[in-house]
Amino acid sequence: MQIVVAGGDTTPHWLAEASAMVPEWRADVRDVYMRWAITINAMHVARNRYAAAPELALETKSLRSDRSGKTEVRVLDTWTALDTARNYELATPLLAAYGFADLYGLFEEIVFEFYLIFWNDNPERLLRGEEFRELRRAYKKRNAGPAAAEQWEGAWADRLSKWRRKRGYDGLHTVFASLYRDGGLKRPSDYKLTDVSDWCKTIQAVGELRNLITHGVGEVSSELAEYSASVPSNVFSFKQAEPLQVTLGHLMFLECFLDQMLNAIGGSLLERAYGPVLSLAIE
Template sequence: MTSIRQRALFVPQKHFEKLPSDEEGGVTNFIHRTDDPAEKWIEETTAKIGDWKNLSRSIYLRWAITINAMCIAEDHYSALPDEKALQTVTMRSVYGKAVHVPLAVWSGKQAASHYQQSTELVAAYGVADLVGSIEDIVFEAFEIYLRHNPENFIKGPDNKPMRKLFRDREKNPEAWETAWDERYKNWRRKKIYNGLFSVMEHYWKEASLLRPSTYKHTDVSDWCATVKMFSELRNLIVHSAPSVSPELADYCSIPTAMTFDFKEGEPLQVELHHLQSIECFLDQYLSALNISLLEKANGPINTWTSPKS
């Protein structure tokens, strides 16, 4: 069943099933096809890159068009004569039944003002949604790796029954899947308390992935620091913080902060460009992950002298 965040996707991606040559330029959405069981996790992960880009871009677009619609509504109501009004209804219990009743009736100018004030909050909710997608992507990639490489994940005395189920998974796949789902859900619930940036860092280390060989200015540690900054902003939004925390202000000093320039103690004001920065980061991160996975299987990109089928 599709999660609510994965509905209304607007930008399906093309997938490519051959290794590009170095001369072809940027690498994006390339799937590593293989018959090697040890590389099947790479194939499955690279096959998801385009879907993850579709998700992150669509989430941004959903919030961007919402902001656009609210701005249009503000212009519309500000131009209405005074006798025109906006009525908003809600539900109330009347004699034990839920019925629709007017909650507010605003003049055009009042409605325009309220749209303007509300628009300032929408970008913040978009940030929470978009950072949530980073969490989904990081954990989904990690689960793919763990499913193909479960040895460390099911070691220890507490997981002895799981190891038996793993050995017998072809005889009883349903029991193995049920046990896996329970183990993974508990692991994810505990792991997120260490911070999303920590999960991302752990994934790259566990999977023995390196930044693409052509990258000179940023590394995995920089990407994790960027996600740490995004996560702090989401935390402030979720907890209705009135002002910028010292932590967020400090994180904004990293080289990869992009348009994040929050100052400690100032009112927490989230704008569309913050959403744009997060979407841009995700696009770049997923391209970097794609290249890293291809290089793990095929060697450095500068050795890809010709496309391979």
């Protein structure tokens, strides 16, 4: 069950808009996780099927062109049941790693979408400084007519794009902390064991793992070992210089963490709008 902030004259628009997005963000996280989870499950099923039936073989096909330029489907290779089972076994960990990177990327999109909702309701904060004098002028004239409105919208979209590009280098944990600070958000009052700083440490840890996956690093970095030590989970634990092995358990950990984060975000928005309330969040 998700309680959302009601819109109204006394409620900042961004609070209601962001709160209304939480159920959608939760559904997106679930969908991405489910797609990877069922794919990994299918890999295990296929491995077991071929391992138990030595008479089977697997043909792998693709497109090839002959000398005349005609394209046709051809068999690239045919594996025995044993080879097929072995290759399914070898490929499965890759899916867990790619799934982890995909799910983290979705959370990154959610955080920036959340931040943009805030900025669109509070543009003045991004218009400070001498370099944005013309942008401030466009903002003040935005209601003068269609041309003025179009000029402002184009300039503002460019400002947001450049802001996001620049903040993308800061680390998602830093961006998330800034979002809570700029929005005047706090952890829900019934959260007693963790705070925003703790969530950011976990974001930093999972972000480091995503970076290693993206760059094809084969062993645990000193940063991942350090960051994961602050994560209260025996699932997300890494030791420096050991082979980097990403499993379905790590993907499950990230999905669970993101579900908890969305609970926290929903609770923070509610209390920002109405003050301390009975939250449904679970730490």
